[in-house]
Each structure stands twice: as C-alpha cells, then as structure tokens.
Amino acid sequence: MPKPWGPTTIAIHAGRHCNPTRAVITPIFQTSVFQLLENREGAEFSASVEPPTFYTRWGNPNASEAEAVLAELEGAERALVTASGMAAIALVFEAFLKNGDHLVAPAAIYLGTEQLIRRWEAERGLKVTWVQNTLDLGEWEAAIRPQTRLLWVETPSNPTLALTDLAAVAGLAKRHGIRTVADNTFPSPIHTKPLAFGIDLSVASATKYLGGHSDLVAGVLAGRDADVVACWHLAKLLGPTLDPMAAWLLMRGLKTLALRVRRASDNAQALAQWLLWQPHVARVDYPGLPTHPGHEIALRQMEKGFGAMVGFELRAGLAAGQRFCEALEVITRGVSLGGVESLIQHPASMSHLKTPPEVKDRLGITDGLLRFSVGIEDQPDLIADLEQGFQAAAAIR
Ligand code: PLP
Secondary structure (H helix, E strand, O other): OOOOOOHHHHHHHOOHHHOOOOOOOOOOOOOOEOOOOOHHHHHHHHOOOOOOOOEOOOOOHHHHHHHHHHHHHHOOOEEEEEOOHHHHHHHHHHHHOOOOOEEEEEOOOOHHHHHHHHHHHHHHOOEEEEEOOOOOHHHHHHHOOOOEEEEEEEOOOOOOOOOOOHHHHHHHHHHOOOEEEEEOOOOHHHHOOHHHHOOOEEEEEOOOOOOOOOOOOOEEEEEOHHHHHHHHHHHHHHOOEOOHHHHHHHHHHHOOHHHHHHHHHHHHHHHHHHHHOOOOEEEEEOOOOOOOOOHHHHHHHOOOOOOOEEEEEEOOHHHHHHHHHHOOOOOEEOOOOOOOOOEEEOOOOOOOOOOOHHHHHHHOOOOOEEEEEOOOOOHHHHHHHHHHHHHHHHOOO
C-alpha cells in the first residue's frame, strides 16, 4: 500500500496493532487491571512507559489505539490521550513550566486556558505577556524575555478566529530556544498539522472534532517522544487518564474525522459567504473569507478548507443576540463545538456573562458576537434556520 496514507486510511487502520484480539473492531477493554502472567511482568510493566495491559491509569489498548491514530494524523512521534482537553493543557503546563517562568500567549484565547494561566500567575508566580495582534510577528518577538519558557498559540483562536503564522512563530521561538505549543482544537489535523510548521507540541480538545459526536470528553497532546513521555509520567501521577469507553468512542469518531470535518467546513464556507450579505450582520469572522485579516496565513497553513467555526456580529447587539438564539430550531444552543450538529452560542449573554468588561475586550467578545459551530446538516436547512434567527433579531432595533 502506498505510504503515507491519507487521513481516513490512517484513522481506520493505523491503530490496528494495538488490538490484541481478532475482532475487526477493537473491543472495549473496560477493565482497571490486567492479569500478570509472571511476577517478572509486574516488574517490567511498572518500569515501562505506558504499558497497555498493566493498570489502566498507566495505559489501556483503547487509549493506545487512539494515540497511534492521532500521532499519525498529527505527524508526531507520539501522542497521549487524556480525560479532557483541559487535562492535556494542564499537563503541558505542569511538564514544561516552573514557578516564576515567563509565558507568551495570545490575548484572544480559549477561556479555560486563560483561566489556567491566571491561576498560575496568581499562585505560582508565572509571568505572562499577552499578544494582542497575533498577526504581528514583531509583537511576538517583543514579548520574549530571557525567562520565557513557552510560547502558546491558538489558530484559529476561540472565539475570535484570529490566525497566527505557525511557521513564523515556531522559527522565532527556535532562535530563542523556547518550546512552542499550538492548541489545534479548531482546525483539527485535517486542516492544520502544527508540527509540520515547526511547532513542538500540538494539543487539542478531542471532545470536539476528533470525537465529533458530542458524546465524550477527551484531550490529546502530540509531539516528540521525549516531550509526550514527560507528560505521560505526570498523567500517571496526577491521574487524568482517558477512560476505556471514552477512548473507544473517540476511535469510533476518528474513523469519520476527515469526512465530517470536510463536510462541516464546506458548509461553513458557504454560510460565511451567505452571512456577509445579511443586512443585520455587521461583521463575519471566517478564515476562508478574503476579508478575514488572517486569510493569507490561512491559505498557507490550512488545507482542504478553513474549519467549521464562524463568528458573526449582529448590528443590534446584546438583546438581538439573545433573540436570535431563541428563534433557532435546527441550530442548537450550546457551549461546545465540533460535533455533527450545529451549535451556536452568544458569549456576551452565556459563557462570558460574568467576565469583566476589560477581559471581554481583550478576548474580543462584543455584545452582538455569535459563535457558530457549523455541523454537517444540509445547507438549505441551516440557511432557513438562520433566516428565522434574523427575523427575530430584526424586531430589536
Ligand atoms: N481548547 C479549546 C480551543 C477549546 O475550545 C476547549 C473547549 O472548548 C478546550 C481547549 C478544552 O477542552 P475540554 O472541554 O475537552 O477540556
């Protein structure tokens, strides 16, 4: 068979060696512990890295299978699956930051990561420089200090869909001997492989596109063997292991990753273009639109589409955003993203209602902003639903 395989062949076949049975689909190894055939095995397994048949906090065939596939999809030496995306992010912080270190991160960033950084700042003396305009390489460079240990990237970012030039930032960090991490949740490895641009570690919420059916919570980190093993040692001690059932569901979702992601991205591209022409819309944020300030970068570092997250701003602001969501039937109100179903959220009245105004400004959250995770439904049904939303919002002037 020709290698390298395409993403769907990888997803279906790259983890096969992790299945110790003859079943075509790996069974769920819903067990906390495995039988040791000799005493010697106990000693060997306890001293080895991620033995898959020892004790499930250390490893499990279902986790190993998902990791084999994810490593291959990300072009990484190794991957580790975790109990959530935040667990993967927290492990990277624990593994590669010490008290008093300096971190560079984009100002517009996933709220959970932002809160973790704030905790490290308050309790562990972490120094942080927030990059306001991620397109400005000069701002990244100016942020670097002798104590900088980590450069964090999220591209496209949640929720503002800001782009960052991965190759440029990775090159800059390498010149200063700084480790780089990209949160690859939004594009998934179907659209972007951060390691191919020189980024050291790719992390993601596998709850989103990788799982793809909004039925599990999981995370992944992928990179060089030594880096991932360092995180595994911590995972073994701190305990955010992915449960076998969730790992199995993740594998089931991964097999259709490329199909789902491409269909959702095609929908998103069409809807973003349609939204541009709607009179109640002040702005559309989508990296696939030539009007997006990061479009040139997206063309260079995203392949086969620009993702399925669309941001758009209603002219009439807060009340219109609320009304819009209430009027939808197909598109479901919810805070997550990346499932087969379309989800919408209005950060100003939902996830960021209690966020202080200065933080909202920094994160780019405006009153009329809607964050739309476009699913794989039929386009005419999505458009008809959005039209209902606009009619309801039109009542607010
Ligand atoms: N990173 C990004 C960009 C996210 O959007 C999320 C969740 O929404 C996470 C990380 C955290 O993932 P999880 O909810 O699986 O812990």
